[in-house]
Amino acid sequence: MVCGGEVLTYSDLDERSSRLAGVLRARGVGKGDLVVLALERSPDLVVAALAVLLAGGAYVGVDVEDPDARLASVVADSGARLVIAREADAARFAAEVLPVERALESDVPALREGPEITPDDLCYVVYTSGSTGAPKGVLVPHEGVANLAAWHQRTFDVRPGDRVSQIARPSFDAWALEVWPCLAAGATLHLMESRLPGSSDALARWISTQGVTVCFLTTVLAVDLLDQQVGGSLRVLLTGGEKLNRRPPAGLPYKLFNLYGPTETSVVATFAEVGPEGGTPPIGHPLPGMRAYLLDEERRPVPRGSVGELYIGGTGVAHGYLNRPELTAQRFMPDPVDLSARMYATGDLARELPEGGLAFAGRADDQVKVRGFRVEPGEVESALRGLAGVREAVVVKSEQADQLIAAVVPSDPADLPDPVGLRRELARHLPDYMVPAAVTVLEALPVTSHGKVDRKALARPQEPAAPAQESGGFRTDTERVLAELWCEVLQVGSVERDDSFFESGGDSLLAIRLASRARQRGLRMVADDLFEYDVLHELAASVSAASPGT
Structure with a gap:
């Protein structure tokens, strides 16, 4: 691993993770236990994740830049046995905290043989936005991660000489896509030290300076990068998180792949190489070991070329949601090809193309993507309704920008809440990508002729004021x-x-x-x-x- 001036060999990684795994076992972490990783993007984060797996546990990645209330919610819901964090952040958590600095200097014997792990055992938990007002934890088994790593290594021919970027936040499932396939292939992981560079050309320079050969970027960043001159090292650019609406220019010196997959399908469910010719890029074909079904409202196959809801089955399907049996039963159901397994209802719409493969056709529910993250507007609405002075709230994604906008109705028409104050208060409880870019105070919410809230009207740009x-x-x-x-x-x-x-x-x-x-x-x-x-x-x-x- 390389991060700024810090370099870790595979021998260093083995020694540090085994030592930390020994400390975790001494603290009582065993098979199936959850451990929250509250660390910034760093070699220590990778060491800690591997140590949790060696000890038999499963890790829960969080973003230390999230508000304390959000972190507390995840820690409480997960029932984590332990939180691994920097000593300076320990006071932010009510749960037991293991300072990573002390743990790595401990004289507890390194763990050389952990518990036996099966493909069905839990590997990690990622929290995504929940419609009820609380995030929900997705349970991803080792089998799904192993299938992801094998596909990645085989499809992109990743070898020990490759240099793979690590840019995603640990709370984003793309972190697993960047880290585990790279380490499984024996390649070098290049971690971005701090936040994203200040421009797409600076990002291109970082990729070039690091000699990155394989890189994953969210859709917005990848599209911007297509217009930049990237050094000759890059050979594979992977992108996903949102709908890809443009194709690369002719003569691109690297290959572009469009990835599709909800968190519930172990990061990636389908993929397609995208060339310069053609219309809107497809989301392609399922990974080996995975299946895609297009079904109607009665869960019957739709005619070829017709739009249906996309269901994913096979190796990568998650176990379900932590502590949410009813929601798990709603979204995970018997797979028609293998009744002993389950398929996941993505809520996405797609159609099969004449030449084969799938084309994305939108959402079947209210869930939206903002900066690559899945967001349930209901969670943000619930948070807004919990603020003083707000009686009702509606949150939608803007038609013109990759951000949320909100409209609220005050509890007292004579005492209007301050929109800036509402955003500031939300920022104390929600990640930055879930805080609406604008909050409008209305006497009443707009409705359609059927009496339903007119979300489309709220999403449309308003007539601008004076320039x-x-x-x-x-x-x-x-x-x-x-x-x-x-x-x-x-x-x-x-x-x-x-x-x-x-x-x-x-x-x-x-x-x-x-x-x-x-x-x-x-x-x-x-x-x-x-x-x-x-x-x-x-x-x-x-x-x-x-x-x-x-």
Whole structure:
């Protein structure tokens, strides 16, 4: 593994993970026990995950940047025996915490032989958004991960000489796609040290500098990368998380693959190589050992070419949801090909193409994808309704941007809640990708002619207010240019000098987009500038100081 200046050999990985596994066994971790990994993207995170598996347990990945309330919810729901974290983060958890620094220096004997593990034993738990207002844990067995690793190694010809990127958050199931196939192939894992680079060209430079040969990126990042010059090392780019709507340019020096798969199907269920010719890229064919069914509302096969709900069966199907037997029974059902196994109802719509393979055709329910993460709007709505001053709430995905927007009805029409305050309060409880970019306070929610909430009307962009440059108050040309770009990126009508980018709906991906457009206008700016100066006039002052002639 390589992470900045830190390098771990396979011998180092074996020694450290075995030592930590010995400590875990001494703490009582055994077969089937869950251990929460509350570590940033780092070699220690990989060591800890492997140690949990060696001890016979299963790991639960969380994002340490999530709010304490979110972390507490996952720890409590999982019933984890232990939390592995940095010593500095120990106080954030009510459960028993094992500081990773102390554990790796412990004199407890290394574990050389752990309990016997079967393919059906649990490997990890990933929490995804839940419609009832609480996240739900998906139970993924070793069999699914082993099938994923074997397919990855065979399909992309990954060998010890390859360099594989590790960019995903540990709370995202793509982390397993990046880590385990790489280690199984004996390749080198290159971990990104901190948050994503501030622009797509900076990401391209990182890939080139690291000599990465195989890389997974979420759809938004991958599409941006297609327009960049990447060094000659990259030979395979994998993407997934959202619908891929464009094809690569001709002459791309690496191969592009579109991956599809809910968390409940061990990360990837189908895949397709995507070339420059043709229409919307397909999601392709199932992995070896997996099956795809297109069924109607009565769960009967639809005619070839017709749209049906996509069900996935085979090796990669998860065991179900932790502590959710009723929901498990609803989404996991007997597989018609193998009645002793189960298939998973994805809630996605697809159709079979004339040449074979599958084309994605949308969702059959309210679930949406935001920045590659699956989100149940109901969870965000529940969180909003739990805030003071909110009687009703509806959350939808914007038609124009990869973000959520919300509308709320106040409990007291004479005492309207502050939209910025609502977003700030949500950010204390939800991951950043689940916090709506904008919250609108309405007297009543719009309804259709059938009396149902008109979610489509809420998702459509509103008529913009006066253009940003006409709203007044800007003191420099840099402020005016940034205000104009700010409105374009955030899909808002106007901004003020004292507005905060992130409180106005910005996120890390939109920061990259804003920085890219600013550079096209001649300003010297990277996305990291927004994390340091997120108020418009402060950002403008910083950019002006760095940009000659402004």
